[in-house]
Each structure stands twice: as structure tokens, then as C-alpha cells.
Amino acid sequence: MSPSTGKIVGISGNMVTVEFDGNIMQNEVAYILKGEERLKSEIVRIGDSVAFMQVFESTKGLKIGDKVEFSGELLSVQLGPGLLGQVYDGLQNPLPDLAEEYGFFLPRGVELKALDDERKWKFTPVANKGDTVIQGMLLGHVPEGIFEHAIMVPFHLPGEYTVEDIAAEGEYAIKETIAKIKDEKGNTHEISMTFNWPVKIPIEAYRDKIVPEEPLVTQARIIDTFFPVAKGGTFCIPGPFGAGKTVLQHILSRHAQVDVVIVAACGERAGEVVELLREFPELEDPRTGKTLMERTIIICNTSSMPVAAREASVYTAVTLGEYYKQMGLDVLLLADSTSRWAQAMRELSGRLEEIPGEEAFPAYLESRIAEFYERSGLMELNSGEYGSLTIGGTVSPAGGNFEEPVTQATLKVVGAFLGLSRDRANARRFPSIHPLESWSKYESFIDQKNIDEATDKLRRGNDVNQMMMVVGEEGTSIEDFQLYLKSEFLDSVYLQQNAFDEVDAATNKERQTHVFQRVQQVLDTDFHLESKDQARDLFNRLRQLFIDWNYAKMDSPDFKQIEESIEKLIKEHSENEENLQ
Amino acid sequence: MRKIYNKIQNISGNVISVKASDVSYEELAEITTQRGKSLAQVIKMDDENVSLQVFTGSRGVSINDEVRFLGRPMEVTFSDNMLGRIFDGAGSPRDKGPLLTENLIPVAGPSVNPSKRIIPRRMIRTNIPMIDVFNSLVVSQKLPIFSVSGEPYNELLARIALQAEVDMIILGGIGLKYDEYMKFKNTLESGGALSRSIFFMNTASDPIVESLMVPDLSLAVAEKFALKGKDVLVLLTDMTNFADAMKEIAITMEQVPSNRGYPGDLYTQLAARYEKAVDFDDAGSITILAVTTMPGDDVTHPVPDNTGYITEGQFYLHNGYIDPFGSLSRLKQQVNSADQSRKDHRAIMDGMIQLYAQFMETEEKRAMGFRMSGWDQKLLKYGGMFRSQMMDLSVNIPLEEALDRGWEIMAKCFTPEETRMRTELIKEFWPKNTDQ
Numbered sequence A: 001m002s003p004s005t006g007k008i009v010g011i012s013g014n015m016v017t018v019e020f021d022g023n024i025m026q027n028e029v030a031y032i033l034k035g036e037e038r039l040k041s042e043i044v045r046i047g048d049s050v051a052f053m054q055v056f057e058s059t060k061g062l063k064i065g066d067k068v069e070f071s072g073e074l075l076s077v078q079l080g081p082g083l084l085g086q087v088y089d090g091l092q093n094p095l096p097d098l099a100e101e102y103g104f105f106l107p108r109g110v111e112l113k114a115l116d117d118e119r120k121w122k123f124t125p126v127a128n129k130g131d132t133v134i135q136g137m138l139l140g141h142v143p144e145g146i147f148e149h150a151i152m153v154p155f156h157l158p159g160e161y162t163v164e165d166i167a168a169e170g171e172y173a174i175k176e177t178i179a180k181i182k183d184e185k186g187n188t189h190e191i192s193m194t195f196n197w198p199v200k201i202p203i204e205a206y207r208d209k210i211v212p213e214e215p216l217v218t219q220a221r222i223i224d225t226f227f228p229v230a231k232g233g234t235f236c237i238p239g240p241f242g243a244g245k246t247v248l249q250h251i252l253s254r255h256a257q258v259d260v261v262i263v264a265a266c267g268e269r270a271g272e273v274v275e276l277l278r279e280f281p282e283l284e285d286p287r288t289g290k291t292l293m294e295r296t297i298i299i300c301n302t303s304s305m306p307v308a309a310r311e312a313s314v315y316t317a318v319t320l321g322e323y324y325k326q327m328g329l330d331v332l333l334l335a336d337s338t339s340r341w342a343q344a345m346r347e348l349s350g351r352l353e354e355i356p357g358e359e360a361f362p363a364y365l366e367s368r369i370a371e372f373y374e375r376s377g378l379m380e381l382n383s384g385e386y387g388s389l390t391i392g393g394t395v396s397p398a399g400g401n402f403e404e405p406v407t408q409a410t411l412k413v414v415g416a417f418l419g420l421s422r423d424r425a426n427a428r429r430f431p432s433i434h435p436l437e438s439w440s441k442y443e444s445f446i447d448q449k450n451i452d453e454a455t456d457k458l459r460r461g462n463d464v465n466q467m468m469m470v471v472g473e474e475g476t477s478i479e480d481f482q483l484y485l486k487s488e489f490l491d492s493v494y495l496q497q498n499a500f501d502e503v504d505a506a507t508n509k510e511r512q513t514h515v516f517q518r519v520q521q522v523l524d525t526d527f528h529l530e531s532k533d534q535a536r537d538l539f540n541r542l543r544q545l546f547i548d549w550n551y552a553k554m555d556s557p558d559f560k561q562i563e564e565s566i567e568k569l570i571k572e573h574s575e576n577e578e579n580l581q
Numbered sequence B: 001m002r003k004i005y006n007k008i009q010n011i012s013g014n015v016i017s018v019k020a021s022d023v024s025y026e027e028l029a030e031i032t033t034q035r036g037k038s039l040a041q042v043i044k045m046d047d048e049n050v051s052l053q054v055f056t057g058s059r060g061v062s063i064n065d066e067v068r069f070l071g072r073p074m075e076v077t078f079s080d081n082m083l084g085r086i087f088d089g090a091g092s093p094r095d096k097g098p099l100l101t102e103n104l105i106p107v108a109g110p111s112v113n114p115s116k117r118i119i120p121r122r123m124i125r126t127n128i129p130m131i132d133v134f135n136s137l138v139v140s141q142k143l144p145i146f147s148v149s150g151e152p153y154n155e156l157l158a159r160i161a162l163q164a165e166v167d168m169i170i171l172g173g174i175g176l177k178y179d180e181y182m183k184f185k186n187t188l189e190s191g192g193a194l195s196r197s198i199f200f201m202n203t204a205s206d207p208i209v210e211s212l213m214v215p216d217l218s219l220a221v222a223e224k225f226a227l228k229g230k231d232v233l234v235l236l237t238d239m240t241n242f243a244d245a246m247k248e249i250a251i252t253m254e255q256v257p258s259n260r261g262y263p264g265d266l267y268t269q270l271a272a273r274y275e276k277a278v279d280f281d282d283a284g285s286i287t288i289l290a291v292t293t294m295p296g297d298d299v300t301h302p303v304p305d306n307t308g309y310i311t312e313g314q315f316y317l318h319n320g321y322i323d324p325f326g327s328l329s330r331l332k333q334q335v336n337s338a339d340q341s342r343k344d345h346r347a348i349m350d351g352m353i354q355l356y357a358q359f360m361e362t363e364e365k366r367a368m369g370f371r372m373s374g375w376d377q378k379l380l381k382y383g384g385m386f387r388s389q390m391m392d393l394s395v396n397i398p399l400e401e402a403l404d405r406g407w408e409i410m411a412k413c414f415t416p417e418e419t420r421m422r423t424e425l426i427k428e429f430w431p432k433n434t435d436q
Helices: A095-102 A221-226 A245-255 A270-279 A307-325 A338-351 A365-373 A405-413 A422-426 A448-471 A478-495 A509-524 A532-551 A557-573 B153-163 B178-190 B208-227 B239-252 B266-274 B302-310 B345-367 B374-391 B399-413 B423-429
Strands: A005-012 A015-021 A028-034 A037-046 A050-055 A067-074 A076-079 A120-125 A138-144 A147-152 A161-166 A170-173 A177-183 A188-192 A195-198 A206-210 A234-238 A260-266 A296-301 A330-336 A377-381 A386-395 B008-012 B015-019 B027-033 B036-046 B049-054 B066-073 B075-077 B104-106 B142-147 B168-176 B197-203 B231-237 B257-259 B285-293 B313-318
Touching (some): A015 A067, A050 A307, A067 A195, A245 A260, A245 A330, A245 A386, A270 A296, A307 A386, A338 A405, A365 A405, A448 A509, A478 A532, B075 B208, B142 B302, B153 B231, B168 B178, B208 B266, B231 B239, B239 B257, B345 B399
Parallel strands (some): A234 A386, B142 B285, B168 B231, B231 B285
Antiparallel strands (some): A005 A067, A028 A037, A028 A067, A037 A050, A076 A195, A177 A188
């Protein structure tokens, strides 16, 4: 069947209408031919003998009557070894390769190979001749950076297969055949190390989806202790501009204890991506000793790049995440920002002249957001192993108001809400996650009872603070004042974390458990205090000690020594000895 | 010869439509009316129906007027001869100088490949302490000046234009009042900076559609100069007018509005301009400072709100001061560390602001009638000096002098310990003779 063709009959922004002959399908990829350029586009609606297509590039200079070639395929990404460490645009074009070939500016109508066809990979077979396999099962593996990259039965092959032939250990390029498998009808399929998968369709080549329980350690204290995220779970980070969303995402992408991190920079500032691009190849991943870049894939469609490709970039990222999850790895996908993705949908919807929903977002906004987050999960794979994909998205609500459609639609489907507050950011309290408004449905590695008690102190201390603004310090009792100082203490030594300090930037599980106990001890101790000045002085000293403690390496003599000073100080001021352990 | 059409089908707002064929998207056309000639740009094509936005507006366009398609998109001339010249929003001279037609370049070109960008590490000194010390401007940064009408934002912009350490200035005026435009021109002229400046000027009395072109023209020219190795500072005033012009066209075109009537692609449109700010690997740079007036002093208004999400911080001009709390330069960390600037830079930056924050609290307490302690009195003295000797926009001193002045102010108000400065810095920088 030769692909269908058509011609342009209308243009408005990045939306073109095309008259076509032959068969076309929804979400099929088509190319607009303009001289040497081939402008990639996607069918988004089919009407009476016309197709509406969103163009992934600038439509400048297109004419009525320009030729269109349909591809017969859905928008897809290429999967296979060599994805890690790459920097792609929203359509999986490698940006460094584009720069090498075309210089400073992004060319229009160019597609480059996502993976290197020529590079040889050392293949080790795992499956044997005669084995029965199904989609997603392991045929062999190749080393990719720090992992064994699994070569699996492609996910688009349904049913059972018998392995007829498998390549011997050796060096192969990704397109060479490494196995032949026979289906139930006796047809033989040749398998290489790479295949394509349509981005908007979830990969479902696993046995079962399981409730996520094991905490994903992000090494950010306020998250791990108070608002934890589970491996295979979902979370969102809404916040107004300047509250530190992107900085928080960068911290997570650096310190989260997972195997693979996928960063989707979707419609945000190019400068921020540049920091990742330039710094990750230099930074060491303490878990593996290799650079952070070797566990990272960056999908980068910044705000000035074409808006339709921005919409695609989120799907590209989640598909790559699903692929690595299928290998039994823990994957973290960070999407910054989902609001820009939603805005891309809104622009498209407007050009399609659809009836608008709230704030002109399309009516299907909620279901699209839900579909996206539902692609996360902890899965029991066909091989019997487990893999997880955790999805965290930032949300940029208009005017910083969480009562807007994107935030609300997201809150319905995520397991943890890390709401950033402008007040906390202005007061330079970072990470600026609001400790009283955020929530998580997952379980922390610290006992829930202890967390509830700490949160309670925080809330009551905050109430005292509100009251003091009216009645002044003079009108506050010493007990209430102590409560207020305790809540401030918890905030400044535990909830806040200095991302620029080498030690304080990342607190692992062991250390969090240890430090939290001490913090709790301070919170639980009824200090013997006579005046407010004395109280303030004591807590200033406690705070200073704890902050120094946070900056000390855990195995250092300083760490021990500061802890002793802390103990001593608490002892000196506590009313009776029974409160001490 | 291009085909000429003289039957205009429809006129609505500043958009006209004609039946035409073989027209390209975003192509320019020339319309001859009884008022003269005007450019127009294709913004929508539906089969034979081509919609164009008319640069000088549709007033006086008759249905029999002549529309001639030019077969090219919007272009602007580019050469060193542009320096010192003033152009309008269509790219034609508005001073009395000769028409420049050589070396035409397209506007609104493709975006820069992120992998060709570098992390900016150079400060642009402005000799304004509230910028240099507290929120340093960095090469390739894009920063809006948020303010309300009536604030001296254009004066601030003109001073930065005069004093900033850059190779050249491009000033884009969007719906600027005529006398503001003249003030800019006179200030730069008398300061001797006109010869390194280019103006693209659309005043409030000029056609509104032309104002839409001003950022694109300014940035297209800036980009070419940057590629030739120049550090270019682009000043735009006022981007809220730009957004309003976009709103007007979008509503004329019956697009579904998203928030307060602004089109759904407001973020994308603003980002397409601001993201032109860049530090090229092995070439020059573009830095953008853009005034964004906030209707009703409301930072959640769609224009400042979307802008804030795009830009790398903001200067918040409030009551004639650059507000130290609302303002933020996200890139300042890249240029103010001990090995890039003086080693007390960060300490002064943080320390003085913390003290100023305490002063604000004290002032609030005083306003509510609470008793003032000795410490409060010290803070009040400090706050006053900080305002008049640092924040005042007329203060014009280099960074090092500003840092010294910071120490002097603190020494006049506090003992060294009260400032919470690190001991080693106090040893080195605390003034020896103080009159406290």
C-alpha cells in the first residue's frame, strides 16, 4: 500500500488543513514537502475529506497547494541501547548532532537518527533455542553505561513465540538481527536490538501492576520524611514563578536514588537545561562512581521551540521511561512543566475551534493528564522481575493560584502534592515546599506517629506566630513562645536544606532517621526557661549547632562531637531528667 | 511581477481579507490606499481567502484598494550604518537619515539549539548598587522591570543604557509616549551613547500593528550583531503594550481567549522573544531588559505572570526604588562568588538585606505603636541610611565603592557582631574609624 498524499488547503498558526486521497488514520505522522525541507506533522482531527494537522515546526512560508505525504505510522520513538546520556528534542532528534551539522540555530524540516546505527554493542544471549517467550521477555543483553541493557522481545508482538535462532555472543550493531522467533502460526520474525513504539500508547508488556509502597529516597528531608514518594508513584510540584520548582527538580534529578532519570524540559527556559547539559557530564553519581549523565536522558523542548513538539516531548519522555522500566530498573521521570504541555494542548484546541472548557483549556485536559500520570507504576514484569516508573511533574499555575484547571486536574491523580509557597521562597526558606499544605498518600520510612506529632508542633507554633503578630511578644505566654520557637527550629534545621552545600544537599535514609530522632528529642523536651530572651538564646544556639551538624559528614569526628554538644545543651536546660532517653 | 489584487473581501479591526492564490504564510503585502502605502502580513489562509493584518491599521482602507504581495516575509536591514539611527515598527527610518535597503535579514528566525548555549558567567556592570550588588545583571539574562504606570522605569532604562558595560544598545519602544521617546533620545544623545545605539520606535500615536513587529526587529538585528561578536543589550518598553496589541489581533481573528481576553499562546509568544537572549559559544551575546507595567500593581495579571515564568528573575520597581525583596536575579550566583567578584560581595548582599528586612519589621511595629528598643532604634537609623545611600536611584557608584559604602553604613549603625558577618570579613573590611 503506497502512503496517501494530499495538499494544503488552509493555514492558521501551526495548524494546517489538508485535502487528501486514500486512507489516513488519527494521529498519523505526515510530512509537508517544501523544497528540501520535510516538515513533520501529526493528524489531530479528520473531517469531511480534510485532515487537520498540527505541524511540529514553523509554518512560515508554506503555501496553499503545498504537497503532503502521509507516513502510515503513528508518532513513534526509537528504542534500543544508546539512549542513556542523550539530549533529544521533543521528537527524539539528538540536539548535539543537530548543532554539529547545522550550527547555532535549529534547522527546520530535518530529522536525524535517534540512535547510532553503526556503533557495535557487545551482545550476550540469555534465551536459548527452543525457549518460549512473550513480549517484553529477555533475549539477551548489552552493557550500556552502568547497566546491562536488556534486549527484549518487542512489545508490539502479541502471543507466544518460540526462539528459533539466537545470535552468539559478539559485537553487533542495533539493526542487525540477533534472534529469530516463530509465532504460533509458524511465521518467523527477525528481531534486532531496536524497534519503534508509538509514544501516545502505553507499553503494557508486563504481568501485573502493583501498589507502590517502597519509598523512593530523594535525599530531600522534607520530602522523604514528611511527604514521601513511592517507587512507581506520582507526585506534583505546583508553585508560582520564583518559588524554586526547577531548582527542586534539578536537586531531585541529581540526588534521587534511582537507576535512570529522565528529565523532560517542556516549554521552560533554555538556560536551565543548559545547566544540566553542561554540569551533568562533570558531576559524579555517588552510587556508581560514573557521571550523572550516564544515568540521565534529557528531553528538551524549551519555550521558544515549536509548540506542537512541546506536546509530543512529554510523551516521548514517558515512553523512554517505560522502556527502561521494562528492564527491571527504577526510573524517575521529571516533567518540567506540565502546565506548558497543557498550554500546548490549549493552543491546539483553540486552532481546532473546539468548544473551550475552563480558562479555555480543552474539555479533555483532565483525562489527558490522568492518562499521563497513570503510565507510572510498579510492575511485575513478564520475566518475574520488578520495574518501576515514578512520575513527578511541576505545575506552573497562572498567578500562583492552585485553583486553576491544570493544578486541580493533576491533584486528582497524583499520590503526593508538594506545593511550593511564594512566602517561603521570599523568606529564602528552601526547598519552599509548604509543610502545612502539602500531602502524600505514601508511607515514609519514619514512623507516621512521630511525623504527625512533629507536624502538630509545626501547626501550633504557626498559630502562635499568627497570634503574636496581633498581640506582640509581650502578650504571649512563655509556653506558647517555646512552642513557636520549636516550630521555627524544626523548620530551619530539618525542613530547610542548603542545596549548595556538598553535605547538606543530600541526606540519605540512615542520616535522616538519625537526625530526626534528635530533632524530635528537642521538640519533646520541656525546657526550663525563665524569660523569652533566654528561650530565644537557647534555641538560637540549638539551631546553630544543628545547622553545623547538617554540614558535617556523617562519618567525620565533627559529626560525633557536635552531637555531643547538642546532647549536653539539651540536658542543661531540660526541666527534669526523665524526658531524656 | 507579483500579482496585484484589488478586491478586498472583508475588513474587520485591523485585519483585511482578499481572495488570492500562490501566497505564502506570513508573507508581506503592500496596500495602497488614499492615505498612502502600508505593509500588511498574512496571518491566516483558508483556501483562497487570505487574511492580512495591516500595519498602519484598516482606517480608510477601501474595498477597491490595491493589494500587492511582495513574495517575502518580514525583513529588516542589517549593517553598521544602523548605529545611531532611529527606525519605526515597519523598519523604515523615522529620523531624517537615508533609507537603508542593503543586506536584508528575515525576522523571527529559528531558535538557538540549547546545546550551543553556554552557562553565562560575566556580569554587566550598571553602577546602580541595587543591581550590581544585590541583583547583578548577567550577560544573556532576560529580565523584566515590573512596575506600575508613573514609576520612573524609562528613566531607569535610559540610565542602564548609558552606563551598562556592553558594546551596543538596541532600544525597542512599543506604544511609547512621544515625550518619553524624546527623553530617551535626548538622554542618550547628551550622554554620548547614541552612536552605539539603534532605536526601533513605535510611539503611542503610531499604528498598533507595527508595535507587534518592534521586538522581532530589535532582536533580529541584535542576533546578527551578537553573531559578529558584539555584546548587545536590548531594551524593550513596554511589553504589556505588546501583549495588548496581540490580544487585539487575536480577538479580531475570533480566537478563543484564555485569560482576561489574552490569547492562549501568550506564553509562547512572549517566550519566543525573550528566549532570544543568549550567550553564544565563541561569539557575542544578547541581554534583554524589558519594562512590563502591571495593570493595578497586580503581579498575577496574565502579562507579568507569564513573563515571570519565562524570564530569569525580575526587577521590581516600587515607589521609586528597586525593591530588594520583590526583585530577583536568578543568575547572580553565576557572577558574585569570591573568585568572580570581591570576596565580601555575597556577604554584603545577604547581610544587608537581612538587616533591611528586620528594619521593615521594626517599622511595622513602630507604625502599630509598639515600644522601640535600643536595637529597634539602630535598625531605624540603618533603614534610613540604606534607603538614601543605596536604594535611591540617583546613586551612581561602581560595585567596589558600593560594597565599601555598605560596610560604612553598617559601621555607623551597628557593632560588628550585630551584623552577623563572618569574623574574617569583619577583620578585613570593617572601617577603622567610625563615628558610632
